[in-house]
Amino acid sequence: MTSAPQSASQRAASEDLADVVRVLGGETAAFEGIVRRWQGPLVNMAWRYCRDRGRAEEMAQEAFVRAWRGLAQWRREGNFSTWLFALAANVFRSELKRFPTVDLRLEEAAEPSGPDGQFRELATKQSSEAVRRAVLALPARYREPVILFYFHEMDVSAAARTMGLPEGTLKARLSRARALLRSRFPQLEGEHAAMELAELSTGKEA
Amino acid sequence: MKPTGIIRSEVEQNGIDRILATEEALIPSSGFLASVMERVREEAAAPAPIPFPWKRALPGMVVVAGVLGAGAVVFVRQALPAMHGFTMSMPPVPAAAEALMKQAGWVALALWASLASWILSKRLAGRTGLL
Numbered sequence: 649m650t651s652a653p654q655s656a657s658q659r660a661a662s663e664d665l666a667d668v669v670r671v672l673g674g675e676t677a678a679f680e681g682i683v684r685r686w687q688g689p690l691v692n693m694a695w696r697y698c699r700d701r702g703r704a705e706e707m708a709q710e711a712f713v714r715a716w717r718g719l720a721q722w723r724r725e726g727n728f729s730t731w732l733f734a735l736a737a738n739v740f741r742s743e744l745k746r747f748p749t750v751d752l753r754l755e756e757a758a759e760p761s762g763p764d765g766q767f768r769e770l771a772t773k774q775s776s777e778a779v780r781r782a783v784l785a786l787p788a789r790y791r792e793p794v795i796l797f798y799f800h801e802m803d804v805s806a807a808a809r810t811m812g813l814p815e816g817t818l819k820a821r822l823s824r825a826r827a828l829l830r831s832r833f834p835q836l837e838g839e840h841a842a843m844e845l846a847e848l849s850t851g852k853e854a
Numbered sequence: 855m856k857p858t859g860i861i862r863s864e865v866e867q868n869g870i871d872r873i874l875a876t877e878e879a880l881i882p883s884s885g886f887l888a889s890v891m892e893r894v895r896e897e898a899a900a901p902a903p904i905p906f907p908w909k910r911a912l913p914g915m916v917v918v919a920g921v922l923g924a925g926a927v928v929f930v931r932q933a934l935p936a937m938h939g940f941t942m943s944m945p946p947v948p949a950a951a952e953a954l955m956k957q958a959g960w961v962a963l964a965l966w967a968s969l970a971s972w973i974l975s976k977r978l979a980g981r982t983g984l985l
Contacts (some may be wrong), residue, residue: 676898683890691882705886712890713897776873783874798874829870 656673660685664728666828683712686729696795697740699781707743711736726809733810737763737796749784783825784799791823793818 663681670678690711694704715735722731783794792811797818800806808818 676895677891679894680887680891683887687882687886687890688879692877692880696877696881701880704880705883709886709890709893710881713893716897717893722977776876779870779873780877794874798877800870802875826870833870 650802660729661727665724668719668722668728670714679716682715682728689710689729690732693733693736693799694740696799697744699784700749707740708736710743710801711739714739722788727829728808730806733806737810738791741792751838779829779833786825786828790821790828793821794825794829797822 663685667678667681685710690708691704693803694707695701698704698707713734715732717794718735722728750760783791786794793807793813793847796810797804800810804815804822808815811818813821
């Protein structure tokens, strides 16, 4: 009888558990495994909160240090990653409360550029960045659900667990946030459709 | 980080979704891991914080609480007989001044009501994201 191969997430979970046990046993170097596995997700998560690379790494570092200090508080009922993301979200939230990243109102967020012109690719990138920056201008209660929902690859339950909120509440806030973004960028739908259409037609021509 | 139960059908896919869902992944800088571990080692090497000396402080705290309690009892005992002989008396106010004060009272009430409604509307507007 052959056992089914472990999935990547199962393997990561068992490695996390083993490393935590070693760290709690006094082996500080074992924490390196945890950092190695989760540095990418945590830096990316922090980046979505502040859109500043240097600051994202500082915030992620702070989250790891707090995780190291509070490692004994992880009750092994859930995944280590769930606990780590929730802790990191708390750290990022309080860091940004202390030093806000942008002092921008939603209505002041830059307009996405149109699809016309020869620099279409650049225009697409600029408009995408305008929307991502506008997320930071959302009121705090709507901003975080948006950040975490897309960070968790549109997984409502994972985002809700990270925020410590019921799924229904998260969905309601998410819906409100998207309505606010849509009201700020009403032209985005049409433009993107037009751009995709234009890209398709140029692709055919080529 | 791998999602287990993606609920894509529950959210409508639009341009904003496409933009926010397709963010390029950031790769941590080469020295990130080393700097985290350096901080962790510093934390590990630092002496543990000195716990509050409850055992030593407890007797002192009990004494302070006892003194404060006794003081309160003495104060109440002395204040009660003194309160019996005390009567509140308002200075005589002329009729014109009394009418004026009544009007001032109404003005103050109106101002208070306006302030309360302004605060309430601001909070409601903030909650809906209008402010």
